[in-house]
Amino acid sequence: MLIRTNRRGVEAILRYSIQRLLAAIPVVAIVALIIFSLLFLAPGDPAALLAGDSATPEMIEELRVRLGLDQSYFVQLRIWVLSIFRGDFGVSIFSGTPVLELVYDRIEATAALSVVTTVFAVLFGVSLGMIAAWRAGGFVDRAVLVLSAVFFSFPSFVIAYILILLFAMQMQLLPVQGYVSFQDDFWGFWVKIILPCITLGLPFLALLARITRTTVIEVKREDFVRTAVAKGLPTNQILMPHVMKNAAIPIVTMVGLGVSHLISGVVVVETVFAIPGIGRLVVEAILQRDYPVIQCVTLLSSFVYIVVNMVVDISYSFFDPRIKR
């Protein structure tokens, strides 16, 4: 309803998206190079970890040779880059499973968590911000201001444990932790994902409520809002689309930033709530110096980051026709 477009518009967007993705290749390459170099320089030796405490130096050396870790920086880099071009992200040093398989098994939980969290945060954050702005100075407004400051400053593991204590331990309404796929158990999925999503989403929601409030208050003062009132439009139509379409750009920008931020947020939440997602995979991999896994996940998240930013940029031209594609 808000967004009307035609075939020419769709073509323009496709062309723009392809351009952006091509332009992103050097960015991903640089990210890959930095990740690789950092891991090369980082202390810790996967061979030593793999061999165990009782291993002799000879056994460790043998492992290093077998894993290719005895090669120079450039040789290792070349091998890695060439295999990526073949679509081969390597094999986990520890489990021996192909990295792509590991990531594929874990990605559903993280994707579900991120999507539900984003929807929750956007829905509530933007609505609260709108209500606060429309009655600026009122009760809701003051409550939103205080609560958003509180939730934004609390670390997520604290929020997580408070929520678990309240809803899972005291009231016993929700399970403490765990995850099931929505394909296996639809209701179980929702019951188990509520607390992790609230934990992950509260700071995001707080941020969105604040930015929405500020932007809507600004737009409310514009002359065209007075015109809309003088035309006899009801409040809901003044807000949507007159005010919100004008306020959308800062809000969408913040949603984009928030989604990118979730990538790091899931690490804590997945650990606390024992969700088998990418976040926990990468933490375990880092602790074990499982280089192929770390490299693949970081590349993946930088790619997600780029795509999210691209979607945000494209959405600008939907909200404001003055921005050319």
Add this chain to the structure above:
Amino acid sequence: MNALLPLIEVKNLKVTFHGRTGPVLAVDDLSFQVSPGETLAIVGESGCGKSATAMSLLRLIQPPIGRSEGGSILFGGKDLLQLEYEEMRAVRGREIAMIFQEPMSSLNPVLTIGRQLTETVRVHADASQETSRLRAIELLHLVGLPDPESQLRKYPYELSGGMRQRVMIAMALINKPSLLIADEPTTALDVTIQAQVLDLLSKLQEETGTSILLITHDLGVVAEIAKRVIVMYAGRKVEEATTIELFDNPQHPYTRGLMAAGPRLGSAMADVKKARLREISGTVPIMNGELVGCPFAERCENVLDQCRLAFPQDTQVTETHCVACFNPNGAT
């Protein structure tokens, strides 16, 4: 509607703004009426309360910015100041419509002209998308925009200032309101476009029979289209007359000052070296409630002692001409 009855009758209107240092009186004890089909102009300099008057007719001045404190605005047998929110909303844009000063910022920059026109129809009537679209095309044609159909798909930034003001006029007239409030409709426009817009307004008035309340600081605009004029100063009505009477026989020292301040063809302005417009010395007082008496007293050539003690009552000059001044003729 009965031609003898006024369309809208404003009685003792009082509007205050909540300033940083306390309430500021923008409109004080203002009464006037507009007859059906008539054009009434309110003139005065910036801050005299003319825009505040216009806005309060549609109740666009709301707390925390300010409020209408007293008086009544009778329209169609109802007091607009007493209406519930939803009742007022039914009046806005349907029976009373408004054109604003800035066509640049008064249209929503991110919605198409078509959307902004059709929603005005649909909010007040149970009209289909197609009916309202046809009505929008009809109105754009009426205000003289070329190729109305393609204009509907355009955004305000794709139109010039004059075209945008035409769109605003079309939007205001789309529901055939009985009163059109035009708040400085030509101020932001080029001189040539100004004349076009004024012509358009009077032409449309003849066709639709709507009454116009014109808010302006420009006596030239008044002479062009208004039948009657109210001169306001510091929130007060100081003079009211037909346009002809006002220009022929201005009574209030402030009105005379205003007229002398404008350039006139063939007068001293013709001699470029002496080309200096007369001005009224001093500034407008801030009405924060401390001032008693006539607010113009400090700037007035004809000031008497009693001017500082009380605001003068209206004196009838003729049946259609009244002035609020103790000493319009400069007796000492």
